[in-house]
Amino acid sequence: MYSQLVDTGAKGKPSREGMSPEEAAFQDRIDQDITVEPRDWMPEQYRKTLIRQISQHAHSEIVGMLPEGNWISRAPSLRRKLILLAKVQDEAGHGLYLYSAAETLGVDRQELLDALHSGKAKYSSIFNYPTLTWADIGAIGWLVDGAAIMNQIPLCRCSYGPYARAMVRICKEESFHQRQGYEIMLELCRGTEEQKRMAQDALNRWWWPSLMMFGPPDGESVHTQQSMAWKIKRHTNDELRQRFIDQTVPQAHYLGLTLPDPELRYDEESGHWQIGEIDWSEFWRVIQGDGPCNRERLGARVRAYEEGAWVREAARVHAEKQAARRAA
Amino acid sequence: MSRDWPLWEVFIRSKHGLSHKHVGSIHATDAEMAINNARDVYTRRNEGASIWVVRAADIVSSAPGDKEILFDPSEDKIYRHPTFYEVPDEVENL
Ligand SMILES: [Fe+2]
Numbered sequence A: 001m002y003s004q005l006v007d008t009g010a011k012g013k014p015s016r017e018g019m020s021p022e023e024a025a026f027q028d029r030i031d032q033d034i035t036v037e038p039r040d041w042m043p044e045q046y047r048k049t050l051i052r053q054i055s056q057h058a059h060s061e062i063v064g065m066l067p068e069g070n071w072i073s074r075a076p077s078l079r080r081k082l083i084l085l086a087k088v089q090d091e092a093g094h095g096l097y098l099y100s101a102a103e104t105l106g107v108d109r110q111e112l113l114d115a116l117h118s119g120k121a122k123y124s125s126i127f128n129y130p131t132l133t134w135a136d137i138g139a140i141g142w143l144v145d146g147a148a149i150m151n152q153i154p155l156c157r158c159s160y161g162p163y164a165r166a167m168v169r170i171c172k173e174e175s176f177h178q179r180q181g182y183e184i185m186l187e188l189c190r191g192t193e194e195q196k197r198m199a200q201d202a203l204n205r206w207w208w209p210s211l212m213m214f215g216p217p218d219g220e221s222v223h224t225q226q227s228m229a230w231k232i233k234r235h236t237n238d239e240l241r242q243r244f245i246d247q248t249v250p251q252a253h254y255l256g257l258t259l260p261d262p263e264l265r266y267d268e269e270s271g272h273w274q275i276g277e278i279d280w281s282e283f284w285r286v287i288q289g290d291g292p293c294n295r296e297r298l299g300a301r302v303r304a305y306e307e308g309a310w311v312r313e314a315a316r317v318h319a320e321k322q323a324a325r326r327a328a
Numbered sequence B: 001m002s003r004d005w006p007l008w009e010v011f012i013r014s015k016h017g018l019s020h021k022h023v024g025s026i027h028a029t030d031a032e033m034a035i036n037n038a039r040d041v042y043t044r045r046n047e048g049a050s051i052w053v054v055r056a057a058d059i060v061s062s063a064p065g066d067k068e069i070l071f072d073p074s075e076d077k078i079y080r081h082p083t084f085y086e087v088p089d090e091v092e093n094l
């Protein structure tokens, strides 16, 4: 998802054996759905896992502004431009809520940013794909924000209070993101043949990467069990992916578009849409830094940060001067 | 590692007559910037009618370890709750 690979430090299935009394008491509270708050005792691995997950999530919101920011100046109307500006600004806000939640765990935002800029920290694979046409902005809102919502709603009940509360705020803001995207697609699909082709092309390129957002299949996800025992995660990757597929396929059909999967079929028995094989080698390539836009995204991020250095410095010096003047 | 600006906790009072509520934190060099940043980050949809910002370093809070000393004594004082008292069904408006 926005945090697709979160190392929990777990070697196998979580078990109560070998837990210290504190760890057992902690797990009891989790099992009773008692929220964990910043100053409560927590196992070191729980803290580290959350820092990884929340910071990956924050980085994804921030890097996620880049592919869409690419189209702000070229939006086809003033209405669309206002909407896109507001959406991208929301994503900046989401990043900041999440850095703020991560900081309650005893890390500094600066450390997290440094890790992002040095390439050490991960962010969602989805933002390493290019936005080639205006239809991509529609597809991103509809599919990428749609997949994000699917993952973020259960996070509103996550065991860590500050993360859960940030997610509540984020989820309230997300639904406009998805709807504006679908509206763009709808408009294109009701337009000229060329516009419809553009919409189909965007769907073709964004469909599979969107499905990869939910992370590796359950069989390969060693950390899911531990995250679920801690109630950081509430559903497995495959469960959420399936829900997303079932929700999205009829929406695509309504648009009159075809999903780029010849094996896609509706299974009467289970009531689910079944997809063909996901190309996991592509997922691993992108997550490990070799996607179509990894270098460009990180480069843009670092450049923006460096070009803002003089502003941050000036603000700091100004505040110091003002404080000195008041003290004098 | 360069140093970040100081951390401020943000409290927002909504329009509906409720008191200020903690919403999260932001970084800012001074109080004025803290208010501006809090506005941009936490009130993009009419959430607020008033903002408080407090330097995180200035907040004093109770320790989780003191939970029992502080809060347990009130637990057995059930006579502080209206349900403790017996009132016959026939008696109204009480
Ligand atoms: Fe977001």
Ligand SMILES: [Fe+2]
Residues within 6 Å of the ligand: A091, A145, A148, A174, A177
């Ligand atoms: Fe979004």
